[in-house]
Amino acid sequence: MNGQLKLYSYWRSSAAYRVRIALNLKGLDYSIEPVHLLRGGGEQHSPEHRARDPQEQVPLLQHGHRLIRQSLAIIEYLDETFPENPLLPATARDRARARSLAQLVACDIHPLGNLRVQQYLEREFGIEQARREDWTRHWIKRGFEALETLLTDNPASGDFCEGDLPGIADCCLVPQVYNARRFGIDLSPYPTIVHIDEACRQLPAFQKAAPENQPDAPSAA
Amino acid sequence: MNGQLKLYSYWRSSAAYRVRIALNLKGLDYSIEPVHLLRGGGEQHSPEHRARDPQEQVPLLQHGHRLIRQSLAIIEYLDETFPENPLLPATARDRARARSLAQLVACDIHPLGNLRVQQYLEREFGIEQARREDWTRHWIKRGFEALETLLTDNPASGDFCEGDLPGIADCCLVPQVYNARRFGIDLSPYPTIVHIDEACRQLPAFQKAAPENQPDAPSAA
Numbered sequence: 001m002n003g004q005l006k007l008y009s010y011w012r013s014s015a016a017y018r019v020r021i022a023l024n025l026k027g028l029d030y031s032i033e034p035v036h037l038l039r040g041g042g043e044q045h046s047p048e049h050r051a052r053d054p055q056e057q058v059p060l061l062q063h064g065h066r067l068i069r070q071s072l073a074i075i076e077y078l079d080e081t082f083p084e085n086p087l088l089p090a091t092a093r094d095r096a097r098a099r100s101l102a103q104l105v106a107c108d109i110h111p112l113g114n115l116r117v118q119q120y121l122e123r124e125f126g127i128e129q130a131r132r133e134d135w136t137r138h139w140i141k142r143g144f145e146a147l148e149t150l151l152t153d154n155p156a157s158g159d160f161c162e163g164d165l166p167g168i169a170d171c172c173l174v175p176q177v178y179n180a181r182r183f184g185i186d187l188s189p190y191p192t193i194v195h196i197d198e199a200c201r202q203l204p205a206f207q208k209a210a211p212e213n214q215p216d217a218p219s220a221a
Numbered sequence: 222m223n224g225q226l227k228l229y230s231y232w233r234s235s236a237a238y239r240v241r242i243a244l245n246l247k248g249l250d251y252s253i254e255p256v257h258l259l260r261g262g263g264e265q266h267s268p269e270h271r272a273r274d275p276q277e278q279v280p281l282l283q284h285g286h287r288l289i290r291q292s293l294a295i296i297e298y299l300d301e302t303f304p305e306n307p308l309l310p311a312t313a314r315d316r317a318r319a320r321s322l323a324q325l326v327a328c329d330i331h332p333l334g335n336l337r338v339q340q341y342l343e344r345e346f347g348i349e350q351a352r353r354e355d356w357t358r359h360w361i362k363r364g365f366e367a368l369e370t371l372l373t374d375n376p377a378s379g380d381f382c383e384g385d386l387p388g389i390a391d392c393c394l395v396p397q398v399y400n401a402r403r404f405g406i407d408l409s410p411y412p413t414i415v416h417i418d419e420a421c422r423q424l425p426a427f428q429k430a431a432p433e434n435q436p437d438a439p440s441a442a
Contacts, residue, residue, distance in 0.1 A: 054367035055325065066314060069371075070328065073320035080313040092301040093287060099294035104276065106324075107291065111332040120359065127346055138341065146275035150290075 003064020005030035008052070010037045010044075011214035014110060014175035015071040016059035020214075021171045022075045024205035026085050034216035037115055072099075072106055075168050087167045098162045101150065101169035105176045109143035112136070113179065133183055140180050147173070148190040157192065159199040166200055174200045178211065224285020226251035229273070231258045231265075232435035235331060235396035236292040237280035241435075242392045243296045245426035247306050255437035258336055293320075293327055296389050308388045319383045322371065322390035326397045330364035333357070334400065354404055361401050365411050368394070372413040380420040387421055395421045399432065 007023065009016040009032050023030050035058050036043045043049060044056045053060045053069055061068040061077070068074045079087045088095050111117070113136040121127040121135065151157045161169035177197040180187060187194050200206045211217055228244065230237040230253050244251050256279050257264045264270060265277045274281045274290055282289040282298070289295045300308045309316050332338070334357040342348040342356065372378045382390035398418040401408060408415050421427045432438055 054370035055329065055364075056367075057329075068317045068321065070321040070324040072328075073317050073324055076320060077313055077317035080316065092298055095301065096289045096294050096298040099297060100289065100291040103291040103294055103327075107293075107328050107332055108276065108278075111328055112338065117333065120356070121346075124356070124359075125342075125346060125348055125352070131346070135341070135345070138345075143276075146277075149275035 003066070004062075006033055006062040007031070008033045008035050008049070008058050008060040008062070009214070009216075010035055010058050011211045011217040013037065013058050014179050015057075015106075017175035017178070017209055017211060018071045018106075018171040019059045019061065019074050020209035021166075021174065021206055022078055022087055022168070024208050025087060025166060025171070026078055026082050028078070028082060032215055034214075036216065072102060072168070072172075075171060079168075086165075087171070089162055089167065094156065094162060097154070097156060098167055098169045101147065101161050102172045104143060104147055104150070105169075105172035109139055109176055110172075110179075112139040113183075136179075137183050137185055140176070140183065140185055143176075144180070144185075144187075144190050144193060148193055151192045151196070157196070160196055166203065166205070170196065170200050173197060174206055224287070225283075227254055227283040228252070229254045229256050229270070229279050229281040229283070230435070230437075231256055231279050232432045232438040234258065234279050235400050236278075236327075238396035238399070238430055238432060239292045239327075239392040240280045240282065240295050241430035242387075242395065242427055243299055243308055243389070245429050246308060246387060246392070247299055247303050249299070249303060253436055255435075257437065293323060293389070293393075296392060300389075307386075308392070310383055310388065315377065315383060318375070318377060319388055319390045322368065322382050323393045325364060325368055325371070326390075326393035330360050330397055331393075331400075333360040357400075358404050358406055361397070361404065361406055364397075365401065365406075365408075365414060369411045369414055372417070378413065378417070381417055387424065387426070391417065391421050394418060395427055 005028055007019060007030055035049055044058060050056050052067055059071055059074060061074045068077050075087060089098055118132055121132050151161060156162055158164045160166045161173060174197055177193060226249055228240060228251055256270055265279060271277050273288055280292055280295060282295045289298050296308060310319055339353055342353050372382060377383055379385045381387045382394060395418055398414060
C-alpha cells in the first residue's frame with residue numbers, strides 16, 4: 001500500500017525512539033508529529049489523541065489512513081510492508097531469538113519505568129523521587145543482567161544483537177541504554193550491551209533517531 | 222526442524238497460559254515441565270532454571286535442543302515453524318492489528334501485575350496487599366478500557382479478536398480476563414472482551430490450557 005508515513009512521537013519516549021530507529025534503518029521518509037507527554041497534563045490525553053489511540057500513548061504510526069499501535073507491532077509492520085533492509089533475521093529460529101531479546105526490553109524492563117507508572121507510585125503510594133528512581137534502576141539492572149548473559153552466551157551476537165546487521169532487538173536495546181544512562185546506572189557489568197550500543201550509535205539511522213535530535217527536543221538538551 | 226516440544230510452565234502464570242493455548246490451537250503434541258513460582262522461594266530461581274533462562278521466568282519452550290523465551294516470541298515461532306492452523310492473519314495490516322492487541326496485554330497490562338513486581342511493592346515499598354491489589358486492578362482496567370474500544374470500533378472483531386478464528390490476540394486476552402476475575406474486577410464495562418472470552422472458552426484448545434486443568438494445579442483449585 002502507498003501512503004505517507006507519519007509518526008506520533010515524543011523526543012524522550014523510548015518506545016517512540018525504537019520506531020524512529022526502525023524507520024531510519026529501513027530508509028523510509030516520514031514526518032514526526034510531536035505529542036508532548038508532560039505539557040498541559042499530557043497531550044497524549046487530549047480528545048484528538050485519544051481518538052487515534054485509546055491507550056493515549058506514543059508511538060503511533062499513521063500509514064496513509066491506517067493507524068498502527070504498539071512499537072513492536074509497528075516495527076514488524078514496517079518490515080513486512082517495506083521488505084528492503086530487513087529488521088528481522090531470515091530463519092524462524094533467529095527471528096525467535098531477535099524477538100525474545102526485543103520483548104525482554106519491551107515487556108520486562110520498559111513498562112515498569114514508564115511515566116504513568118511513575119505517576120501512580122507518586123500519587124497513590126506516595127513514593128518519593130529517590131525511591132522511584134531505585135525502582136526504575138532495579139528493573140533495568142535485572143533486565144540487563146539477563147540480556148547481557150543472553151547476548152554473551154550466543155555466537156549470533158556480533159557488533160549487533162543478531163549478527164552483523166542491526167535489527168529489531170537493537171531498536172529496543174539502544175533506547176533502553178539511553179534510559180539507563182539517564183538514571184545513572186553503572187554499565188560496566190554489561191560490556192556486551194555497551195559494545196552493541198556503541199556500534200549502533202555510530203550509524204546515522206540511530207543518530208538521527210536520538211532524543212536530542214528530535215524536532216520537539218528542548219534546544220538546551 | 223523436528224524435535225519434541227516441552228513447555229516450562231506454571232499453572233497460574235498467564236504468560237504460560239498464552240503459550241498453552243497457542244500449542245493447543247496449533248494441535249501440537251507437547252509435554253509440560255512445571256516450574257513452581259512460589260515453592261521454596263521460587264523454582265524459577267534454581268540454578269537449573271536460570272541456566273535455561275537467565276530471566277528466571279516461565280514460559281520457556283524447548284523444541285528439540287532449542288530454547289525459545291518470551292511468550293509472544295514463542296507463539297510467533299510456533300506459527301512460523303508449524304504453518305497449519307495459523308495464529309496470525311494473512312495480511313500485514315491484520316497482523317499489525319493482532320500483534321498490537323496482543324502487545325497491549327503483554328506489554329501494558331501484564332508486566333505490572335507480575336509476581337516479581339508484587340514482591341518489590343511489598344518488600345521495598347511496604348505496600349500492603351489491599352493496595353497492591355488496587356494497583357493490579359488499576360492497570361487491568363486501564364488496559365481493558367482501551368482494548369474494549371479497539372475491539373468494538375473495528376469491524377474485524379467477530380467472535381474472536383481478529384475475525385472468525387482465534388489467534389495470537391485471543392491467546393493473550395483470555396488469560397488476562399482470568400486474572401481480572403481473580404482480582405474481582407467488574408467486567409460489565411467490557412462486553413466485547415467478555416463475549417470474546419466466552420467464545421474462546423467454549424473451544425477445547427482453551428479449556429485444556431486453563432490453569433485448573435494443568436498437571437501442577439492444586440487439586441482443590
